[in-house]
Amino acid sequence: MTHKYEDPEVRYTYRSSLVDKLREKGELQVGRLRLLMPQSFGFCWGVDRALAMVNDARREHEGRSMWLLNSIIHNPRVNEDMGGMGIQFLKGKQAVPGALQSLSKSDVVIVPAFSAMVEEMEDLKRRDVTVVDTTCPWVIKPHKRAEKYVREGFTTVVHGTVGHDETRATCSLVRSLGGEFVIVHDLDEAEILAKYLEEELDSTELLNGLHPKSVRKNFDPTAHLQRVGVINQTTMLASESRAIAGRLRAALEKRWGKSELNERFRDFDTICQATQDNQDAAMSVVDSNPDLFLVVGGYDSSNTRNLARVGDAAGVPAWHIQGPDCIHKNFLEYRERHTGEIKTQQNWLPQGSISVAFTAGASTPDAILGQVVERVVSVAGESLGKPV
Ligand code: SF4
Structure with a gap:
Protein backbone atom coordinates (compact mmCIF):
# COMPACT_ATOMS: atom_id res chain seq x y z
CA MET A 1 0.00 0.00 0.00
CA THR A 2 1.34 3.44 -0.87
CA HIS A 3 1.62 5.64 2.21
CA LYS A 4 -0.29 8.90 2.01
CA TYR A 5 2.94 10.85 2.28
CA GLU A 6 4.93 8.97 -0.37
CA ASP A 7 4.09 11.82 -2.73
CA PRO A 8 5.97 11.39 -6.03
CA GLU A 9 5.86 15.17 -6.54
CA VAL A 10 8.13 15.58 -3.52
CA ARG A 11 10.57 12.88 -4.57
CA TYR A 12 10.79 14.01 -8.17
CA THR A 13 11.10 17.76 -7.63
CA TYR A 14 14.47 17.20 -5.96
CA ARG A 15 15.67 14.13 -7.86
CA SER A 16 19.04 13.51 -9.55
CA SER A 17 19.63 10.69 -12.05
CA LEU A 18 23.35 10.71 -11.17
CA VAL A 19 22.55 10.19 -7.49
CA ASP A 20 20.06 7.45 -8.45
CA LYS A 21 22.88 5.70 -10.30
CA LEU A 22 25.29 6.06 -7.38
CA ARG A 23 22.59 4.88 -4.98
CA GLU A 24 22.11 1.76 -7.05
CA LYS A 25 25.78 0.94 -7.66
CA GLY A 26 27.42 2.34 -4.50
CA GLU A 27 30.42 3.56 -6.51
CA LEU A 28 31.41 4.89 -9.89
CA GLN A 29 34.85 5.27 -11.50
CA VAL A 30 35.12 8.53 -13.45
CA GLY A 31 38.61 9.00 -14.85
CA ARG A 32 40.96 9.40 -11.88
CA LEU A 33 38.07 9.63 -9.40
CA ARG A 34 36.46 6.75 -7.56
CA LEU A 35 33.13 8.14 -6.35
CA LEU A 36 31.66 6.37 -3.31
CA MET A 37 28.13 6.66 -1.93
CA PRO A 38 26.89 5.06 1.32
CA GLN A 39 23.86 2.79 1.42
CA SER A 40 21.75 5.38 3.24
CA PHE A 41 21.86 9.17 2.89
CA GLY A 42 19.77 12.24 2.18
CA PHE A 43 16.06 12.97 2.55
CA CYS A 44 14.43 11.06 5.39
CA TRP A 45 10.87 9.92 5.74
CA GLY A 46 10.05 12.86 8.04
CA VAL A 47 11.21 15.43 5.48
CA ASP A 48 9.39 13.72 2.62
CA ARG A 49 6.27 13.71 4.75
CA ALA A 50 6.58 17.38 5.74
CA LEU A 51 7.01 18.50 2.11
CA ALA A 52 4.13 16.32 0.95
CA MET A 53 1.94 17.87 3.66
CA VAL A 54 2.89 21.34 2.37
CA ASN A 55 1.84 20.29 -1.14
CA ASP A 56 -1.45 18.88 0.19
CA ALA A 57 -2.10 22.10 2.13
CA ARG A 58 -1.44 24.29 -0.93
CA ARG A 59 -4.07 22.36 -2.85
CA GLU A 60 -6.54 22.28 0.02
CA HIS A 61 -6.21 25.96 0.97
CA GLU A 62 -5.64 27.50 -2.45
CA GLY A 63 -6.17 31.28 -2.41
CA ARG A 64 -5.48 31.69 1.31
CA SER A 65 -2.33 33.31 2.75
CA MET A 66 0.14 30.58 3.75
CA TRP A 67 2.89 31.04 6.28
CA LEU A 68 5.73 28.99 7.67
CA LEU A 69 6.36 29.45 11.37
CA ASN A 70 10.08 29.08 10.61
CA SER A 71 12.32 27.08 8.21
CA ILE A 72 10.40 23.98 7.09
CA ILE A 73 13.68 22.02 7.24
CA HIS A 74 17.30 23.14 7.56
CA ASN A 75 18.10 23.51 3.89
CA PRO A 76 18.36 26.93 2.21
CA ARG A 77 17.30 25.69 -1.25
CA VAL A 78 14.14 24.03 0.05
CA ASN A 79 13.23 27.15 2.06
CA GLU A 80 13.81 29.34 -0.99
CA ASP A 81 11.47 27.03 -2.90
CA MET A 82 8.82 27.60 -0.23
CA GLY A 83 9.12 31.34 -0.87
CA GLY A 84 8.85 30.67 -4.61
CA MET A 85 5.52 28.91 -3.98
CA GLY A 86 4.22 32.05 -2.26
CA ILE A 87 4.63 30.72 1.27
CA GLN A 88 5.99 33.46 3.55
CA PHE A 89 7.90 33.22 6.82
CA LEU A 90 6.77 34.39 10.26
CA LYS A 91 10.13 33.92 12.02
CA GLY A 92 13.81 33.61 11.14
CA LYS A 93 15.95 35.47 8.63
CA GLN A 94 13.23 35.65 5.96
CA ALA A 95 10.43 36.74 8.32
CA VAL A 96 7.97 39.38 7.15
CA PRO A 97 8.14 42.10 9.87
CA GLY A 98 4.99 42.31 11.97
CA ALA A 99 3.28 39.39 10.21
CA LEU A 100 3.11 37.22 13.31
CA GLN A 101 1.16 39.88 15.20
CA SER A 102 -1.28 40.39 12.30
CA LEU A 103 -2.35 36.76 11.77
CA SER A 104 -6.06 36.13 11.59
CA LYS A 105 -8.55 33.35 11.00
CA SER A 106 -8.09 33.43 7.22
CA ASP A 107 -4.36 32.54 7.44
CA VAL A 108 -2.81 29.08 7.19
CA VAL A 109 0.32 28.44 9.27
CA ILE A 110 2.65 25.49 8.67
CA VAL A 111 4.52 24.16 11.71
CA PRO A 112 7.87 22.69 10.65
CA ALA A 113 9.08 19.09 11.02
CA PHE A 114 11.05 20.04 14.18
CA SER A 115 7.81 21.02 15.97
CA ALA A 116 7.28 24.34 17.77
CA MET A 117 7.38 25.76 21.27
CA VAL A 118 4.29 25.34 23.43
CA GLU A 119 3.92 29.14 23.63
CA GLU A 120 3.99 29.40 19.82
CA MET A 121 1.30 26.74 19.42
CA GLU A 122 -0.88 28.47 22.03
CA ASP A 123 -0.47 31.78 20.23
CA LEU A 124 -1.57 30.23 16.92
CA LYS A 125 -4.58 28.72 18.64
CA ARG A 126 -5.52 32.09 20.16
CA ARG A 127 -5.37 33.72 16.74
CA ASP A 128 -7.64 30.96 15.38
CA VAL A 129 -5.50 30.33 12.28
CA THR A 130 -5.58 27.03 10.37
CA VAL A 131 -2.54 25.03 11.52
CA VAL A 132 -0.82 22.45 9.31
CA ASP A 133 1.40 20.60 11.75
CA THR A 134 4.21 18.72 9.95
CA THR A 135 5.99 17.72 13.18
CA CYS A 136 7.85 14.48 12.48
CA PRO A 137 6.55 11.55 14.54
CA PHE A 268 15.92 6.56 26.66
CA ASP A 269 17.43 6.59 23.17
CA THR A 270 15.47 9.09 21.05
CA ILE A 271 17.82 9.27 18.04
CA CYS A 272 15.61 8.83 14.96
CA GLN A 273 15.99 5.88 12.62
CA ALA A 274 17.01 7.98 9.59
CA THR A 275 19.80 9.66 11.57
CA GLN A 276 21.01 6.30 12.85
CA ASP A 277 20.88 4.71 9.37
CA ASN A 278 22.72 7.61 7.71
CA GLN A 279 25.41 7.61 10.43
CA ASP A 280 25.88 3.82 10.25
CA ALA A 281 26.13 3.93 6.45
CA ALA A 282 28.58 6.86 6.59
CA MET A 283 30.74 4.88 9.01
CA SER A 284 30.87 1.96 6.56
CA VAL A 285 31.92 4.18 3.70
CA VAL A 286 34.65 6.00 5.66
CA ASP A 287 35.94 2.59 6.84
CA SER A 288 37.11 2.08 3.26
CA ASN A 289 39.48 5.01 3.94
CA PRO A 290 38.62 7.43 1.11
CA ASP A 291 40.93 10.35 0.37
CA LEU A 292 38.07 12.80 0.93
CA PHE A 293 34.64 12.74 2.53
CA LEU A 294 32.22 15.46 1.43
CA VAL A 295 29.16 15.90 3.63
CA VAL A 296 26.45 17.97 1.96
CA GLY A 297 23.75 19.86 3.85
CA GLY A 298 22.62 23.17 5.36
CA TYR A 299 25.16 24.68 7.75
CA ASP A 300 22.41 24.86 10.39
CA SER A 301 21.43 21.21 9.92
CA SER A 302 22.20 19.23 13.07
CA ASN A 303 22.18 15.78 11.47
CA THR A 304 24.51 16.98 8.68
CA ARG A 305 26.96 18.42 11.20
CA ASN A 306 27.03 15.09 12.99
CA LEU A 307 27.60 13.17 9.76
CA ALA A 308 30.76 15.24 9.27
CA ARG A 309 31.91 14.13 12.72
CA VAL A 310 31.74 10.51 11.57
CA GLY A 311 34.57 11.28 9.14
CA ASP A 312 36.58 13.10 11.79
CA ALA A 313 36.32 10.12 14.12
CA ALA A 314 37.68 7.80 11.42
CA GLY A 315 40.59 10.16 10.63
CA VAL A 316 39.32 10.81 7.09
CA PRO A 317 39.40 14.45 5.85
CA ALA A 318 35.72 15.39 6.15
CA TRP A 319 34.26 18.66 4.85
CA HIS A 320 30.75 19.91 5.58
CA ILE A 321 29.69 21.91 2.55
CA GLN A 322 26.33 23.45 1.75
CA GLY A 323 26.17 22.83 -1.99
CA PRO A 324 27.93 23.02 -5.36
CA ASP A 325 28.74 26.72 -4.99
CA CYS A 326 31.19 25.83 -2.20
CA ILE A 327 33.41 23.95 -4.65
CA HIS A 328 36.13 25.77 -6.57
CA LYS A 329 39.19 24.47 -8.34
CA ASN A 330 41.63 26.02 -5.88
CA PHE A 331 39.58 26.25 -2.71
CA LEU A 332 36.63 24.78 -0.89
CA GLU A 333 34.18 26.67 1.36
CA TYR A 334 33.18 24.62 4.39
CA ARG A 335 31.85 24.83 7.94
CA GLU A 336 34.51 24.30 10.57
CA ARG A 337 33.09 21.81 13.03
CA HIS A 338 34.49 23.10 16.32
CA THR A 339 33.86 26.82 15.87
CA GLY A 340 30.95 26.77 13.40
CA GLU A 341 32.82 29.34 11.28
CA ILE A 342 32.60 29.26 7.50
CA LYS A 343 36.13 28.91 6.20
CA THR A 344 38.01 28.12 3.02
CA GLN A 345 40.53 25.38 2.38
CA GLN A 346 43.12 25.72 -0.40
CA ASN A 347 44.37 22.72 -2.37
CA TRP A 348 41.61 20.52 -1.06
CA LEU A 349 41.48 18.11 -3.98
CA PRO A 350 44.51 15.78 -4.13
CA GLN A 351 46.22 15.01 -7.45
CA GLY A 352 46.30 11.57 -9.06
CA SER A 353 43.92 8.68 -8.55
CA ILE A 354 41.74 9.33 -5.51
CA SER A 355 38.54 8.09 -3.91
CA VAL A 356 35.92 10.64 -2.87
CA ALA A 357 33.07 9.57 -0.56
CA PHE A 358 29.87 11.60 -0.31
CA THR A 359 26.90 11.73 1.96
CA ALA A 360 24.03 14.15 2.55
CA GLY A 361 21.96 15.19 5.55
CA ALA A 362 18.31 14.25 6.01
CA SER A 363 17.24 17.67 4.71
CA THR A 364 19.44 17.68 1.59
CA PRO A 365 17.70 17.09 -1.75
CA ASP A 366 19.31 14.55 -4.09
CA ALA A 367 19.39 17.32 -6.72
CA ILE A 368 21.89 19.32 -4.63
CA LEU A 369 24.02 16.26 -3.87
CA GLY A 370 24.03 15.44 -7.59
CA GLN A 371 25.23 18.97 -8.44
CA VAL A 372 28.02 18.58 -5.87
CA VAL A 373 29.20 15.33 -7.45
CA GLU A 374 29.11 16.91 -10.92
CA ARG A 375 31.11 19.90 -9.69
CA VAL A 376 33.78 17.71 -8.07
CA VAL A 377 34.14 15.75 -11.30
CA SER A 378 34.44 18.97 -13.28
CA VAL A 379 37.09 20.66 -11.07
CA ALA A 380 39.06 17.39 -11.08
CA GLY A 381 39.29 17.79 -14.86
CA GLU A 382 37.17 14.73 -15.57
CA SER A 383 33.90 14.25 -17.42
CA LEU A 384 30.81 12.33 -16.45
CA GLY A 385 30.21 11.68 -20.13
CA LYS A 386 32.96 9.11 -20.03
CA PRO A 387 32.72 6.97 -16.90
CA VAL A 388 35.38 4.24 -17.01
S1 SF4 B 1 15.82 13.54 10.62
FE1 SF4 B 1 14.58 12.08 11.78
S2 SF4 B 1 13.43 13.35 13.24
FE2 SF4 B 1 14.20 14.72 11.66
S3 SF4 B 1 12.54 14.83 10.16
FE3 SF4 B 1 13.92 13.19 9.49
S4 SF4 B 1 13.01 11.29 10.36
FE4 SF4 B 1 12.13 13.05 11.44
Missing part, protein backbone atom coordinates in the same frame (compact mmCIF):
# COMPACT_ATOMS: atom_id res chain seq x y z
CA TRP A 138 10.16 10.82 15.54
CA VAL A 139 10.30 14.24 17.22
CA ILE A 140 7.28 13.31 19.33
CA LYS A 141 9.30 10.49 20.93
CA PRO A 142 11.57 12.73 23.06
CA HIS A 143 8.52 14.90 23.88
CA LYS A 144 6.65 11.90 25.29
CA ARG A 145 9.66 10.74 27.25
CA ALA A 146 10.29 14.22 28.69
CA GLU A 147 6.63 14.39 29.80
CA LYS A 148 7.10 11.08 31.59
CA TYR A 149 10.27 12.32 33.31
CA VAL A 150 8.44 15.43 34.55
CA ARG A 151 5.52 13.31 35.83
CA GLU A 152 7.94 11.04 37.70
CA GLY A 153 9.98 13.90 39.19
CA PHE A 154 13.10 13.64 37.01
CA THR A 155 14.99 16.58 35.50
CA THR A 156 15.36 16.06 31.75
CA VAL A 157 18.92 16.07 30.43
CA VAL A 158 18.78 16.74 26.70
CA HIS A 159 21.76 15.82 24.54
CA GLY A 160 21.09 18.56 22.02
CA THR A 161 21.95 22.06 20.84
CA VAL A 162 20.82 25.21 22.63
CA GLY A 163 18.69 27.20 20.16
CA HIS A 164 17.97 24.28 17.81
CA ASP A 165 14.24 24.33 16.95
CA GLU A 166 13.63 20.78 18.13
CA THR A 167 15.38 21.23 21.47
CA ARG A 168 13.68 24.59 22.02
CA ALA A 169 10.34 22.85 21.52
CA THR A 170 11.24 20.00 23.89
CA CYS A 171 12.46 22.36 26.61
CA SER A 172 9.40 24.58 26.31
CA LEU A 173 7.25 21.50 26.83
CA VAL A 174 9.20 20.57 29.98
CA ARG A 175 8.89 24.17 31.20
CA SER A 176 5.14 24.28 30.53
CA LEU A 177 4.68 21.17 32.68
CA GLY A 178 6.64 22.71 35.55
CA GLY A 179 9.71 20.53 35.02
CA GLU A 180 13.40 21.32 34.70
CA PHE A 181 15.93 20.60 31.96
CA VAL A 182 19.66 20.74 31.29
CA ILE A 183 20.99 20.79 27.72
CA VAL A 184 24.42 19.24 27.14
CA HIS A 185 25.83 19.72 23.68
CA ASP A 186 28.57 17.11 23.75
CA LEU A 187 30.63 14.77 25.86
CA ASP A 188 32.74 17.66 27.21
CA GLU A 189 29.66 19.39 28.64
CA ALA A 190 28.33 16.05 29.92
CA GLU A 191 31.63 15.60 31.75
CA ILE A 192 31.09 18.91 33.58
CA LEU A 193 27.62 17.75 34.62
CA ALA A 194 29.00 14.34 35.66
CA LYS A 195 31.69 15.98 37.79
CA TYR A 196 29.02 18.05 39.53
CA LEU A 197 26.95 14.91 40.17
CA GLU A 198 30.07 13.30 41.67
CA GLU A 199 30.50 16.40 43.89
CA GLU A 200 33.83 17.30 42.27
CA LEU A 201 32.46 20.65 41.03
CA ASP A 202 30.16 23.07 42.83
CA SER A 203 27.00 24.73 41.43
CA THR A 204 28.82 27.84 40.21
CA GLU A 205 31.44 25.79 38.39
CA LEU A 206 28.68 23.70 36.82
CA LEU A 207 26.66 26.67 35.57
CA ASN A 208 29.76 28.51 34.36
CA GLY A 209 30.82 25.43 32.39
CA LEU A 210 27.55 25.09 30.48
CA HIS A 211 25.90 27.33 27.88
CA PRO A 212 24.03 30.17 29.67
CA LYS A 213 20.77 28.98 28.11
CA SER A 214 21.28 25.30 28.89
CA VAL A 215 19.03 25.60 31.96
CA ARG A 216 16.15 27.90 32.77
CA LYS A 217 16.39 30.95 34.98
CA ASN A 218 16.48 30.09 38.69
CA PHE A 219 17.67 26.55 38.01
CA ASP A 220 18.95 25.22 41.32
CA PRO A 221 21.44 22.38 40.77
CA THR A 222 21.17 21.19 44.38
CA ALA A 223 17.41 20.76 44.19
CA HIS A 224 17.05 19.90 40.53
CA LEU A 225 19.81 17.37 39.98
CA GLN A 226 18.74 14.74 42.47
CA ARG A 227 17.14 12.59 39.75
CA VAL A 228 17.90 12.85 36.03
CA GLY A 229 16.50 11.29 32.86
CA VAL A 230 18.38 11.49 29.56
CA ILE A 231 16.95 11.98 26.05
CA ASN A 232 18.55 13.13 22.79
CA GLN A 233 17.65 15.62 20.11
CA THR A 234 16.73 13.16 17.33
CA THR A 235 19.64 14.15 15.09
CA MET A 236 22.66 13.94 17.40
CA LEU A 237 25.66 11.63 16.96
CA ALA A 238 24.28 8.33 18.28
CA SER A 239 27.61 7.05 19.63
CA GLU A 240 28.09 10.29 21.61
CA SER A 241 24.54 10.11 23.01
CA ARG A 242 25.24 6.61 24.30
CA ALA A 243 28.55 7.74 25.82
CA ILE A 244 26.85 10.69 27.55
CA ALA A 245 24.15 8.48 29.09
CA GLY A 246 26.83 6.02 30.24
CA ARG A 247 28.91 8.79 31.82
CA LEU A 248 25.97 10.28 33.73
CA ARG A 249 24.85 6.84 34.91
CA ALA A 250 28.39 6.16 36.23
CA ALA A 251 28.47 9.54 38.00
CA LEU A 252 25.17 8.91 39.81
CA GLU A 253 26.23 5.40 40.74
CA LYS A 254 29.48 6.77 42.18
CA ARG A 255 27.62 9.38 44.21
CA TRP A 256 24.63 7.38 45.44
CA GLY A 257 25.61 3.71 45.01
CA LYS A 258 24.15 1.03 42.75
CA SER A 259 21.10 0.42 44.94
CA GLU A 260 19.79 3.97 44.32
CA LEU A 261 20.50 4.10 40.59
CA ASN A 262 17.04 3.01 39.58
CA GLU A 263 15.50 5.81 41.65
CA ARG A 264 17.86 8.47 40.34
CA PHE A 265 18.62 7.72 36.69
CA ARG A 266 16.63 7.11 33.51
CA ASP A 267 17.83 6.85 29.91
